[in-house]
Amino acid sequence: MPWPAALTPVRMQRVAVVAPRAALRGTLIRLAEAGCVELDLPSADDPDAPGPGRPDGHGPPGPAARRLERLPAPAGAPAPAAVLSAEPPDLDALERQGRADLLAGEARLEEVLAAAVGRGAVTALAGWCPAADVAATAARLAPAGAALVPLPAPRGVEPPTQDRDTGAVHRSCAPLVRTYGTAPYADLDPSLPAGAAYAVMFGVMFGDAGHGALLLAAALLLRRGRPRRLARLRPLWPLVAGAGLVSVLAGAAYGEFFGPTGVLPVLWLDPLAEPVRLLAAAVGLGCALLLLAHVGGAVNRWREGGAARALYAVSGVAGGLLLLGLAVLAAGVLLRLPAALAWAGAATAAAGACLAAAGLSAASGGGPGGAAQTGLQLFEAVLRTAANTVSFARLAAFGLTHAALGAVVWHAAAAQARGGPAALPAAVLLLVLGNALALALELLVAGVQALRLEFHELFSRVFEAQGRPFRPWRLPGQRMEVTP
Template sequence: MSWREALTPVRMERVALVAPEAAIDPMLTEIAASGAVELDLPRHAEGAPDEFARARDAAVLRDGLAGYVGWTPSTSLPDLAERLAPAGAAAVPIQRPRGVEPPTLLSGEAEAAGMSRALVDTYGTVPYRDIDPARAAAFAYIVMFGMMFGDVGHGAILLGIGLLLRTGRPRRFAGIQRAWGFVTAAGAAAIAFGFLYGEAFGPTGLVPVLWLSPLEEPVPFLIAAIVLGSVLLAAAYAIGTVNRVREGGWGYALYARSGVAGSLLFLAAAVLAGGIVWGLMWLVALAAALAVLAIVFLSIGLYVASGGHFAGVLQTVIEVGDTIIRLGSNVVSFARLAAFGLTHAALLLVVWQGTTALWGLGPLGAVAGVLLFVVGNVLTFALEALVAAIQALRLSYYELFSRVFESEGRPFRPWSPAVDSAAGPTPYADEGGVAAGDLPVPERRPA
């Protein structure tokens, strides 16, 4: 699979499914068995006891023929046509209706990505025309988690938990086995940042400081967190701009807050920061020019969207100001990477200082010190792992995904009620049919 295919949903075809009126049941049976067609059916049909009856009632009848329309993956079309031929039916590609978005189906590899896939899917379904950011989102999440949870010892424990999950043990956690890769990667990131911080179960001296100690250099640590956040925001703006172009062309992307206009405003803020830090007035002037250009584009887009007139002008002014303020708050929000990294280091410092103090009080003190070290690390691990996981998720959803997505797609739901090959169609008990994850996923090609 190419990198382009990995970033885009499966290409969909709008199809007409036609058969002689007497062959409706064989055609529907083959469609259901294929698990590759999403039929356009009414949500409810009065008097329809099961899905096959509902589908029969929804057929368009004309001149002795029965027809349906729906969506199917483009690579499934030849196999579908071959399945329908013995029943005297046919699947014919037709023009997509204007203004109707095809359903989204992601590749089998993307589905197998486990938690990286779920990270995006819990936010919303990727629109059909958009780039799928699942892999990039997983990488950003793991880096942010590692920065907040940086400790060699705690990272090693988390990595061990991930490898244990891979084995399916303990069995009570077998349901989350697919998360093993995500957990293992988060543990590896924590180990890497732990070496950078010189932290291994706290400031124990087991590993040297390769970069900086958070507690000794909090200001550089804070700046590093904001810089990392700015890099992630830049990537989100880049993906968002590509998505706006794919959704509505350059005309739409130019004026969008998560498109060219928003990207220019973010670039202006970055250039301004560089001009102030390095004392270069020409960079400050360039930032001002970029900001003016960005505000002009934003104002045009917001004014057109508002419907015009005086109320539209007022709404535009308010929303432009809100966009500028929100951009600043989003950048500063990444300071929490440093804040929670400092909290993690501070808690472990307290535990280590208490341990060393008790260690020098004789045998009983040594036992108490060991007990404090174990209990303190267990509590800190549990608390900080939860906090870091939640905060990384919050930054992903509110700061990053809000720029990547402007709308939500809808998942591809194949019409596939239960079919008994010997007895024909059987009553359909649960709307939705066979779970999409249980169906064969076709090969993909870029949209």
């Protein structure tokens, strides 16, 4: 699959499920088997939405839902998996038998039936289906006498978002985005770039070749489904492996292998000897990541509202120019570079501020109140840009903490070992336990801080709104049976 297509959600088609009233149940069962059509069902938050009791939305629960409510449920027990019968079951018999699974399936079926629109002997339900699955789903419904009819997308209604599954690496990175929210249908899917950024930020803070190697070994164990208690985390192994690899590379650059043991030479810098240089490098890395986030934000604003929105948005081109100009200006002043470079940075920042002000002014509606609002929002944008960039200094700060912990453990173990052969086992034990403690602590700290930077500094520029996930009509644990 070409990489641009891998960064976009699955294309959705508006559809209508049309079936004879007598065949609607069989049609819905076939749809549940296919599991690729999201039906427009009444929302629990909408009091005017149709309900299972009466079409005006104010009716009581349906017969199956009432019986399901009457069934005793053990405290803390999970909700029963919904199961559908091929034929309409005897609800009273299901209640007597305590078949919560079949009653739950019938209750969900009542919700769908209440949302169907009928005219004469024909009923219809609207929804969304992946465009690539329309033909196959229509063929599945045809034996029941039903049809899946493509419709034009209604104006102002955003389709649901279904991310593409492009392989194991994408599956390991997608939870980063899903934890933050659902990307709007018009936006790009940033799962792969987000995973790469997370691995880089984690590795810079977790820079120790020995600890990184242990993380790589843990990733390989996850891939094999070990330990079994963590088997549900198996899809995350590529992300864990990426974080471990960057940690090994950062540790090699710092000369850290279970602390400053001297096993590896310092290839770039010693964090404890050159903390200012490490802080500057972390801020520079953060600036580069923020610029990439602005590129993603500009593309998303273009897809959402056209070129003008991409140009004037604070999260788009305007904000990117402001960030770039401020970075060049700061570098020129602090590093005493030629004055022309500092002036170029100032001009770039001014151009970005003017574009952002124009976009904010248009959104404020003009007038004295709009001008004041624009000024405050522009000031906030400049302050936020500077604060977000400096916030990446935490990459160096926690990298220094990791190096300091390693140094403390190593020097304490070395001092213990100088007590003679009898003290050597105690020194080894101190080294192992100290590294285990540092490893556990830094795993937690680096993992949380990388996630915080991902969400607050990067995703806040990529996304301006939330989409809604694609939820097809599907019954988990479904099996077809007839209840006598």
